[in-house]
Amino acid sequence: MVDTVEHAAxxxxxxxxxxxxxxxxxxxxxxxxxxxxxxxxxxxxxxSVMWSEHCSYKSSKVHLKKFGxxxxxxxxxxxxxxxxxxxxxxxxxxGYAVTFKAESHNHPSFVExxxxxxxxxxxxxxxILAMGARPIGVMDSLxxxxxxxxxxxxxxxxxxxxxxxxxxxxxxxxxxxxxxxxPTYLGNPLVNALCVGVLRHEDLHLAHASGVGNQVILFGxxxxxxxxxGASILASExxxxxxxAKRPSVQVGDPFMEKLLxxxxxxxxxxxxxxxxxxxxxxxxxxxxxxxxxxxxxxxFVNLNLVPxxxxxxxxxxxxxxxxxxxMMAVVEPGNxxxxxxxxxxxxxxxxxxxxxxxxxRLIIQWDGQTIVDVDPKTVAHEGPVYQRPYHxxxxxxxxxxxxxxxxxxxxxxxxxxxxxxxxxxxxxxxxKSWVTQQYDRYxxxxxxxxxxxxxxxxxxDEESGLGIALSLDANSRxxxxxxxxxAQHSLAEAYRNVAVTGAEPVAITDCLNFGSPExxxxxxxxxxxxxxxxxxxxxxxxxxxxxxxxxxxxxADVPILPTPTVGVLGVIDDVxxxxxxxxxxxxxxxxxxxxxxxxxxxxxxxxxxxxxHLGGLPPRVRLRGEMALARVxxxxxxxxxxxxxxxxxxxxxxxxxxxxxxxxxxxxxVTLPEGCPTVGMFAESAARAVVSLAGAALExxxxxxxxxxxxxxxxxxVTGGPDLEFVGLLSVPxxxxxxxxxxxxxxxxx
Numbered sequence: 001m002v003d004t005v006e007h008a009a010x011x012x013x014x015x016x017x018x019x020x021x022x023x024x025x026x027x028x029x030x031x032x033x034x035x036x037x038x039x040x041x042x043x044x045x046x047x048s049v050m051w052s053e054h055c056s057y058k059s060s061k062v063h064l065k066k067f068g069x070x071x072x073x074x075x076x077x078x079x080x081x082x083x084x085x086x087x088x089x090x091x092x093x094x095g096y097a098v099t100f101k102a103e104s105h106n107h108p109s110f111v112e113x114x115x116x117x118x119x120x121x122x123x124x125x126x127x128i129l130a131m132g133a134r135p136i137g138v139m140d141s142l143x144x145x146x147x148x149x150x151x152x153x154x155x156x157x158x159x160x161x162x163x164x165x166x167x168x169x170x171x172x173x174x175x176x177x178x179x180x181x182x183p184t185y186l187g188n189p190l191v192n193a194l195c196v197g198v199l200r201h202e203d204l205h206l207a208h209a210s211g212v213g214n215q216v217i218l219f220g221x222x223x224x225x226x227x228x229x230g231a232s233i234l235a236s237e238x239x240x241x242x243x244x245a246k247r248p249s250v251q252v253g254d255p256f257m258e259k260l261l262x263x264x265x266x267x268x269x270x271x272x273x274x275x276x277x278x279x280x281x282x283x284x285x286x287x288x289x290x291x292x293x294x295x296x297x298x299x300x301f302v303n304l305n306l307v308p309x310x311x312x313x314x315x316x317x318x319x320x321x322x323x324x325x326x327x328m329m330a331v332v333e334p335g336n337x338x339x340x341x342x343x344x345x346x347x348x349x350x351x352x353x354x355x356x357x358x359x360x361x362r363l364i365i366q367w368d369g370q371t372i373v374d375v376d377p378k379t380v381a382h383e384g385p386v387y388q389r390p391y392h393x394x395x396x397x398x399x400x401x402x403x404x405x406x407x408x409x410x411x412x413x414x415x416x417x418x419x420x421x422x423x424x425x426x427x428x429x430x431x432x433k434s435w436v437t438q439q440y441d442r443y444x445x446x447x448x449x450x451x452x453x454x455x456x457x458x459x460x461x462d463e464e465s466g467l468g469i470a471l472s473l474d475a476n477s478r479x480x481x482x483x484x485x486x487x488a489q490h491s492l493a494e495a496y497r498n499v500a501v502t503g504a505e506p507v508a509i510t511d512c513l514n515f516g517s518p519e520x521x522x523x524x525x526x527x528x529x530x531x532x533x534x535x536x537x538x539x540x541x542x543x544x545x546x547x548x549x550x551x552x553x554x555x556x557a558d559v560p561i562l563p564t565p566t567v568g569v570l571g572v573i574d575d576v577x578x579x580x581x582x583x584x585x586x587x588x589x590x591x592x593x594x595x596x597x598x599x600x601x602x603x604x605x606x607x608x609x610x611x612x613x614h615l616g617g618l619p620p621r622v623r624l625r626g627e628m629a630l631a632r633v634x635x636x637x638x639x640x641x642x643x644x645x646x647x648x649x650x651x652x653x654x655x656x657x658x659x660x661x662x663x664x665x666x667x668x669x670x671v672t673l674p675e676g677c678p679t680v681g682m683f684a685e686s687a688a689r690a691v692v693s694l695a696g697a698a699l700e701x702x703x704x705x706x707x708x709x710x711x712x713x714x715x716x717x718x719v720t721g722g723p724d725l726e727f728v729g730l731l732s733v734p735x736x737x738x739x740x741x742x743x744x745x746x747x748x749x750x751x
Contacts, residue, residue, distance in 0.1 A: 002316070003041040004370045012038050021048035027385055034379050042365065042372040045317040049283035050290060051384040053552050058385045059518035060550045063531045067545045070538050074507040076572050079544060080204055086127045086279065087197075088546020089204060090508045092572045096461055097201055098469055099131045102141075102194040102512040102568050103281075104551035109191040112250040113158025117191050118166035119251040122258050122325050124195040125170065126279035129262055130328070132205035132269050133197030136445065137459050138167050140177040140193050141473045141512070141566045142436075145186025147428040147749045152181070155189050157750060163193070164439040169255035170262070173448045174440035175457025177473050179746075181428035183613075187556030192512040192549075192566045194473055198461055203269060208276045209296035209331045209357050216289075216300060217337070219344055219351035220261045221326040223284070224310035226252045228321050257326040264347035265328060273340045276331035284322045286380070288329040289355075290363055293377035296331075299362040300377070302355035316367040331357060391524035401482060404617030405607035406599055410679040414731040417678055421655055421733065422741045423609040424683060430605055430652045431745040432663075449576045453664060455498040455648055456571070458579055466575035472498035474569075475514075476651075477562035478603045479619035484526040487603075488533035488565040489622045493687055494650050495569035496541065500631035501646040501690050503580045503638025504571030509538065511548035511567050516560025518552045526563045527552075534565065540624045543569075578638045582647040583665030584693050587721040589644050591671055593654065593714045594630060594706065595623075595689030599680050605652045606683035626688030629709045634690070636705055642698045649689035655682035655727075657691045659738060662725060668735045670726040671717035678730050693719050 001007070008014075018028045021044065031039050031047050039047060053059060064083075072079050077091030087101035105120025121138060128135045140163050145152045167174050177194075209216070268274050276296065278288045285307070293300040304316050314322070332340050337353065344351035358364070363380070365373035411420070424430055433453065442451035449468065450458035456472035474495040480487025496506045511534065516523040538545060554561045573579065584591075601607055602617025637643050645665070649657045654673075662669055673681035694702055699715075706713040717728065726732040 002367055002370055002372060004372055005040055005374045008040045009037045014038060016044055018044060022052060023048050027051060030385060035375065040372050041317050042320055043375060045321045046286040046290065046373065046380055049286050049321055050380045055283050055287065056384040057550055059387045059389050059552060060527065061386050062388055063528050066531060066535045069535065070544045071542065072544060074544060075505060075542060076507050079546060080201065081131065081206065083545065083547050085206060085547065086130045088508065088510060089131055090546060090570060092469065094462060094465060094467055095200055096467065097199050097204065098196060098570065099128055099133045099199065100194060100196040100471065100568065100570055101127055101510050101547050102192050102473065102566060103127065103549045104512050104514060105191045105193065106188065106514065106551055106554055108250045109159050110155060110187065110189055113155045114162040115250050115252050117159040117162030119253040119325050120191050120193045121163055121166040122253045122255065123281045124193045125258065126281065126328065128195045128197035129265055130277050130279040131197065131199065132203040133199040134266055135172055135195050135197045135262065136447065137175045137196050137457065138172050138193060139175060139457060139471060139473045140191065141475060142179045143185045143190040143564065144181050146183055147181050147745060149186055151186060153750060159189065159191055160436050160439055166253055166255045168441045170259050171444050173442050173444050173451065175442060175448055175451045175459065176471060179433050179436055182477065182562055184559065184561045188554050188561055190514050190564060194568050196471060205269065205274065205277055209292040209300055210298065211275060211333065212298050212357050212359055213334060214275055214357045215332050215334060215337050215353050216302065216355040216357065217330045217332055217340060217351055218307060218327065218354050219330065219349055220328050221254060221257050221324060222308040222310040222350065223319055223322050224324045225314060225318065225322065226324055228318050251323050251325050253325045260347045260349055261326055261328065264344055264349045267343050268340060271339060271343060273332055273336035274330050275333060278329045280327035280329065282323060284320065284324065286320045290377040290380040292329060292331065293363045294381040296357065299358045299360045299364065300355060301358045302365045304365055304367045306352055306354040308350055308352055316372055389518050389524045391521045391528055393525050394522040400616050401618055405601040405604060405614060406617060408607065408611050408614065410677065412678045417682065417731050418733055420606060420610050420679065420683065422738065424605050424652050424656060425659060425738060425742040426745050427605050427609040428745055430656055432743045433746065435746040435750060449579055450502060450581065454582050455501050458502055458504065458573065458576060460576045466577050468573045468576035470499045470502050470504035470571035470573060472569050473566060474498065475564045475566040477564040478615060480530060480563040480565060481615065482603050482617060482619050484529035484563055485533035486619045486622055488530035489537040490619060490687065491565050492534060492537050492567045493622060493624065493627050494648065495567045496627055497630065497648045497690065499569050499571035500634050501580060501648050503578055503634055504573040505635055506543060506569050506571045506631060508544055508546050508570045509567055510546055511565060512551065513548065514551045514554050514561065514564040514566065516555040520560065523560050530563060530565045537624055541628060578641065580634065580638050580643055580646045582661055583645055584661045584667040584669065584719045585644045585665050586695065587667065587719055589693040589719040590696055590699055591669060591716045591718055592692050593689065593716050594692060594711050595626060596686060596712050597674055597681060597684055597689065598686045599677065600684045600686045601680065604683060604685045620686050623688035629711050630688055630690060633706055633709050633711050637702060642702045643692045643694040646690055646692045649691060650685060653683040653685050654691065659725060659742065661691060662735060663739050663742065668720045668722050668725055669717060670720050670728055672728045673730065674714060
C-alpha cells in the first residue's frame with residue numbers, strides 16, 4: 001500500500017523507521033510539527049537526506065555565518081555569485097568569469113574507493129556546469145592512513161584510479177592538489193575534489209524554479225538503486241573499526257554519460273532554453289526539486305512515475321533518495337520544451353518532463369495518481385534544524401602544546417643533518433607524488449601551462465591576451481591539530497603563497513572543512529576556531545570566501561581525524577607567458593631566500609620524520625602581511641621577467657624547497673645557510689617564505705623590489721650543474737641519491 005498524505009493524516013500513530021535513516025528523535029518530532037501530521041514514508045525519506053549533516057550543515061551553520069561578514073568583491077572585481085549558490089563566480093576581467101568549488105566524498109571513498117572518488121569528481125563537475133560554465137580543470141586533496149598500512153594499499157590506488165579515470169574520460173586536466181598521510185586517516189580517508197569552470201558574464205545561470213506553467217525536465221542518466229541514503233547515512237555517521245559495511249550506498253559513475261551531459265547542457269544554455277537548473281548531487285531528486293522550488297517564486301508538481309528508472313522495482317522513497325549520477329534538472333518554458341528535447345536527442349541524452357511549476361508554495365509529488373509528498377520546500381531545503389553544539393577547548397591540548405618540537409634533540413653534525421634530510425625527503429607528506437599524478441591527464445585541452453609538481457596549477461583562459469588563472473589546494477592538518485585557529489590560517493596562507501609565487505594575484509578562496517563528530521565538544525571547538533581563523537585571515541588578506549563544503553563525522557569509532565581545513569585559492573595572471581615555474585633552470589643563477597626564518601619546528605615534517613611521528617608545541621607564527629608583500633613582489637617580478645624560478649617554502653622547510661627545485665630542473669645547488677642552528681635553517685617551516693633563482697644581471701633590480709615592499713631577502717648561493725646538493729660548510733650529498741630517496745616511498749609502498 002502506498003503511504004499517501006491522506007493515509008498519513010489518518011494514521012498518526014503509525015511507527016516509522018526514522019532512526020535507520022539517520023533522523024534523531026527530536027528531528028522526527030520537528031518534522032511532525034512542521035507538517036502538522038506524521039510524514040509519509042516518501043516525505044520522511046526527503047527530510048532524512050535534506051536534513052542530514054552533509055546537506056543541511058545543521059551543526060556548522062551558526063559558525064559559517066561568520067563568512068557573511070567578508071567583502072563580496074575580489075581585488076579584480078565583484079563576486080557574481082557567492083555563498084549559497086552551487087559554486088562561487090568571480091569576475092576576472094575581459095568579460096570572463098571563473099567559477100570554482102571544492103567538495104568532499106570521504107566516507108564513500110573508504111567503502112568503495114574507485115567509485116567513491118570517481119563520483120566525487122563527477123559531482124563537483126556538475127556543480128560548476130550548473131552555473132553556466134564550461135568545466136576546464138580539476139584538482140584533488142587526498143589524505144590516507146600510513147603509507148605502509150595494508151588498508152592504504154587498498155584505498156589509495158582505488159581513489160587515485162577513480163579520480164584519474166573519471167577526470168581523464170571527461171577530458172579535464174588535473175592540474176594540482178596534494179597527497180598526505182597520517183594514522184588518523186586510516187579508517188577515514190579524505191577525498192576533496194575541486195573543479196574550475198569558465199564563462200562569460202552573460203552566461204551565468206542560477207538554481208531557481210520560476211514561472212507558473214514552466215516545465216520541470218529531468219535529463220541525463222536513468223535513476224538506479226545506487227547511492228540510496230548516501231547523504232543521510234554515509235556522510236552523517238562515523239565508521240566502526242570493523243571497516244566498510246555500507247557498500248550498497250555508494251554511487252556508481254559513468255564519465256562518458258557525464259561528458260555527453262556537459263556538452264548537451266552547454267548547448268542548452270547557448271540556445272537560451274533554460275530558465276533554471278540544478279545538478280543532482282547528494283539527496284538526488286529530493287534535493288533538486290526542493291532547492292529549485294524553494295529558491296523560486298512558485299511551487300512545484302512532480303509525477304514520480306515519469307522518472308526514467310534503471311531498476312523498475314524501486315519504491316518511490318528509493319527514487320527520491322537515490323543519488324544516481326549524471327543527472328540534471330531544468331526548468332523550461334513550454335514554448336522551449338521541443339527545442340530542449342531536440343538538443344538532448346542530438347547528444348543522446350535522455351530527457352523527460354516530470355512536472356511543472358505551480359501556483360502557491362507547495363512541493364507536491366504524486367505516485368500512481370496519489371499524493372505522497374505535500375510540503376513547503378523551504379522547510380525541506382533551507383529551514384531544517386540548526387544546532388548550537390556545545391564546544392570547549394580540550395584539556396589535553398595544554399600538554400600537547402607544552403611538548404614543543406623546539407625542545408627535541410637536534411644532531412647538527414654532517415651525519416646527523418644527512419640522516420635528517422633523507423628522513424624528511426622520504427616522508428610520505430614530502431616524497432614525490434608522481435606515482436599519483438602520472439595517472440592523471442594534466443595537459444588535455446591544451447590550455448594547461450603549469451601543473452603538478454608545480455607550486456600551483458595554471459590554465460590559460462584567453463588565447464589572444466594570455467589571460468589565465470592559477471589554483472592551489474592546501475591544508476596543514478598538523479598545524480591545525482596544535483592550534484586550529486592558526487592552522488586554518490596556515491592552510492590559507494600556503495595556498496595563497498603557492499598561487500603568488502607563480503606570478504598570479506590571489507583573489508578568492510573556496511574551502512572544504514573536514515572534521516570529526518560535531519557531537520564531540522572538543523571537535524566542535526576546533527571547527528569553530530578554524531572558521532574564525534579563516535574569517536580573520538580573509539579580512540586581512542582582502543580575499544572573499546566564494547563558497548565551500550563542510551564534512552563532519554570523519555572519525556573511526558571515537559578517534560577523529562586530524563582537523564583538516566582544505567583551502568583552495570584562485571589567482572589571476574594577466575599573461576600566462578610571464579608565469580614563474582618552480583624548477584631551477586640555469587646553471588649559475590643566484591639563489592635567494594625571501595622572508596624570515598625563525599626557530600619554528602613544532603608541527604614540522606622534521607619533527608615527524610626524525611622523531612617518530614612526534615607532534616607537539618605551537619605552529620609557526622602566521623605572517624599574513626608578509627604573505628601579501630611576498631605576493632606583490634612575485635607578481636611584479638613576473639611582469640618584469642626578473643626571476644627564473646620560484647618555489648614556496650612550506651612542508652620540510654628550506655631544504656625541501658631547494659631539493660625539489662633542483663630535482664625538477666635536473667640541477668644542483670651550493671648554498672650557505674643563514675646564521676644559526678643548521679637544523680632550523682634547513683627544516684623550520686616559518687611562513688611567508690620562498691626560494692627564487694635569477695640571473696646575476698637581475699639581482700640588483702630584484703633586491704630593490706624586495707626592499708620597496710619590505711620583504712627580507714638573503715642570497716644563499718647559486719644553481720650548479722654538479723653531482724651534489726651542497727650546504728656549504730655543513731654537508732654535501734649526491735643529488736641522485738637524495739632524489740632516489742625522495743622518489744621511492746609511494747611506488748615501493750604500492751608495489
